[in-house]
Amino acid sequence: DAGITQSPRYKITETGRQVTLMCHQTWSHSYMFWYRQDLGHGLRLIYYSAAADITDKGEVPDGYVVSRSKTENFPLTLESATRSQTSVYFCASSEYRTGAGSEAFFGQGTRLTVV
Amino acid sequence: DQQVKQNSPSLSVQEGRISILNCDYTNSMFDYFLWYKKYPAEGPTFLISISSIKDKNEDGRFTVFLNKSAKHLSLHIVPSQPGDSAVYFCAASGNYGGSQGNLIFGKGTKLSVKP
DSSP states (O other), X not given: OOSEEEEOSEEEEOTTOOEEEEEEXXXXXXXXXXXXXXXXXXXXXXXXEEETTEEEEOSSOTTEEEOOSSTTBOOEEESSOXXXXXXXXXXXXXXXXXXXXXXXXXXXXXEEEEO | OOSEEOOOSEEEEETTSXXXXXXXXXXXXXXXXXXXXXXXTSOOEEEEEEETTOSEEEETTEEEEEETTTTEEXXXXXXXXXXXXXXXXXXXXXXXXXXXXXXXXXXXXXEEEEO
């Protein structure tokens, strides 16, 4: 099916553990993004990627690592999870970075709880 | 410092009436604006956008108005339907020096349309 999918949908992990959230898109969009959504903050950009092997920090990158070896995949890794990283994580992709065609398409989200 | 502000956390409207959701921005270099709709447990979905060279864009029941001098945009939904009940996010981007060009989101407005 065409689209953008995230896995898992729900995850509970312990403080200090490493956890990886997966994101896969089938449109061959150049740009991919990771956002987190928290009460009172809306959507905040963690990392983004302009193409395979090109990634850059967003607004809240601390504690996260990304990679993009293939255009269609953009995993997000929490190297040592903390309770403050409890959030809903959204992956998104777009054809262009700005202007028409920059409309980002979002995955269903991953609800991560760090205990 | 919030560059995109949605000052109303919630809005309640009667079915059939007009819903007006507001958004203010501070960065005059933004040149593309978008609205997203988000249902619970789903990812945000793109609704409508407007370029800074326009002051109005219409798509069915949804119209976005842009007032550049006031740095203000609004989303009008006419007529409102119960299925429109969701959280609406305003977002902006710009391709200017020092900018990553990524979308910057407001905190969202929860719209409730009552039958």
